[in-house]
Amino acid sequence: MAGINNLGGQSGLSYVDQLKALQEEKKPNETTGKQDLKQEDFLSLLTKQLAQQDPFKPVGNDQMIAQMASFATVDGIGQMNSQFETLNTSMTSNQALQASTLVGRDVLVPGAAGMKQEDAGMAAMVKLPQAIDGLFVRIENEMGQLVSTFEVGAQPAGDNRIEWDGNDDNGNPLPGGKYRVKASGLMDGESREFEVSTYANVNSVLLGKGDGNVLLNLAGFESPVRLAEVLEVGNA
Structure with a gap:
């Protein structure tokens, strides 16, 4: 042609x-x-x-x-x-x-660091690959200092909710702020650290930078969290 x-x-x-x-x-x-x-x-x-x-x-x-x-x-x-x-x-x-309906509600997100309110406790979720006879929990403050330890006891495999009353080992209430939850236990004769997720309150919702992601601003978190990362929605 x-x-x-x-x-x-x-x-x-x-x-x-x-x-x-x-x-x-x-x-x-x-x-x-x-x-x-x-x-x-x-x-x-x-x-x-x-x-x-x-x-x-x-x-x-x-x-x-x-x-x-x-x-x-x-x-x-x-x-x-x-x-x-x-x-x-x-x-x-x-x-x-x-996602705007989540504002004011608690959501479960991956990460051991969570916010404790004044005169209140704190909840977290521990993921266990198999059942164990004893689960031990350690609470550290924002400076990395150990402030409380307690044993939860035998737990089945899967997600296990744990609750901390917000007090130190002597029963004294600790101030509100960011705390880190660590969980460990014996598995096959060896000490293991387990994956922990914590709850946080949703302050606001915003759109991503043109990438289609919806982001959540959480109380006590410096960076927003993607909506897709939310594992569970709690009470308002």
């Missing part, structure tokens, strides 16, 4: 290659600004290509169908990308609306 004369003399190019060449010519510069290759450009190029073809070697039906299929594919992909962007925006907004 003969090429279009005004495409820099690039004869013999396929329809798709000529489209790419036209798109390169229409790239933005400092004076013209952004320009997009639209559907009218495809149709105009196809019309010119048919008008300037060699009459002794006209375009065959199979070539025409292949070029039209290429155009339909390119146009369809563009529309699909646009629809996915719209769907992603809608889903993110819907997640943010649903």
